[in-house]
Amino acid sequence: MATAPARTGTPPPGPCAEPIILHVDIDAFFASVEQRREPRLRGRPVIVGTGVIASCSYEARRFGLRAGMTLPEAKRLCPQAVVLEGHAHVYRCFAEKVFAHCRDMAPAVETYLDEAYCDLTGTERLHGDLLEAARRLKRAILESTGLTVTCGLGPNRMLAKLVGKAVKPDGLARVTAAEAEAFLRDLPVEQVLGVGHARAKTLRSMNVRTAGELRVLPAGTLERLFGSPGLLLHERCRGRDTAVVSEREVPFSISRETSFHRDTTQRREIEGMLDYLAGRACRTARELGIRPRTVAVRLRYADGESAERARSLPQPSDADPVVLALALDTLARLFTRRVALHQVGLTLSNFVRAGAEQGALFEEREAGRRAALYRAFDSVRDSFGHGVIISGRALHLKGRLAEDEHGFVLRTPSLTK
């Protein structure tokens, strides 16, 4: 466990207290959960994923394995690696436990799949030394889940995440606003928030390789290169990030996707899977009390080509048939190649709160009846599992896919983001 120099003494909190953000990142999340569940995997290189690596253990990373690498490439580098398809609902349970510890500590927590930002601004009087409080949090998470997390403390989200990244795994570090410029100076430019592959390529072509070198470029130059995001880069390479920690009650998107057990060209199978995925995604949206405006369908062909298209509903809706009708129409327009499909997925996004949208007056009675019907469905599914009610095209999957209390056992289930 490594620690960066911490400030001595505790400043009195007040309205002008320096913001303090704690970034909590679960180390090699999926692979670590699998190693907790199966002790014989501990100390061995473990890969979770199908097609590509979704997560791999630190033992696997020693062989050069990384998330996003294809499985054939991974097996070539590390033939002894144990490959697992993964258990999405188990990971969700572990993540919730970790985030519950974060919520015990911080008044505002923003969570993602395997990481959380906790706003600790003004909590020094409650927690005392925040580096020590973060150490207690790490201990509590380890005791209750068996998972290690890396914690970074900083004056903003970007610095908290970056300082944690420097001490992974099982690390703890802090950087203050005064230390930010020195801390960032030699970091690769790709680590600056907002510098993706394309921008990094542009910057490298200009011989800009580190955050320190990026600082040399005037704001106007960065704006001309990248538009308004260029101005953000000008701030961020100086360690300034104004994004706040917000409890995301509404997710950015709800995605449900899976690869087929065998690549397929059968329309009935593809439409059946899309029907099932739409049902799962709509149920999650109803549980959260939100309705999507946008429905996207994503396909991955057996030859690795991908196709994706997003379309808008006339009115936001969380009703399975409404979402499915648009998804099927999109599928018909998208699935044009004479190549088998490896994967199909559906993403709902652009949400409004249920009841906040304006509907057509005469449709409201029908919408109310439909909402009552789906509430009844959801209630039955809550008690007996999603698979207890299967409708329409998804019936085609019955007998073809294994089922558990969560419904059909998908090959590569994804999670709400």
Added chain:
Amino acid sequence: MRQEPIDEPVAVRADFRGGAVTPIAFRLRGREHRVVRVNARWVDRVPRHPHFYFSVTAESGDVYQLQLQSADLVWWLDSVTLEG
């Protein structure tokens, strides 16, 4: 390493002390398997009544997944993980 589904209700001896439940032994097809270690435990709170899951190592060295459904306090043996 592969997981074989079992998916059967199972009789479990468990310790409920200290506000936490810990399986001690389970009976599968007439034979008692003593739990030598609880490897991991997690709770699924999505269903109305939470499901409590346990990964346990039995005396034989095999790793089983047990589940306690809190709605009716029924234990299920979900699966066993086999080497190879």
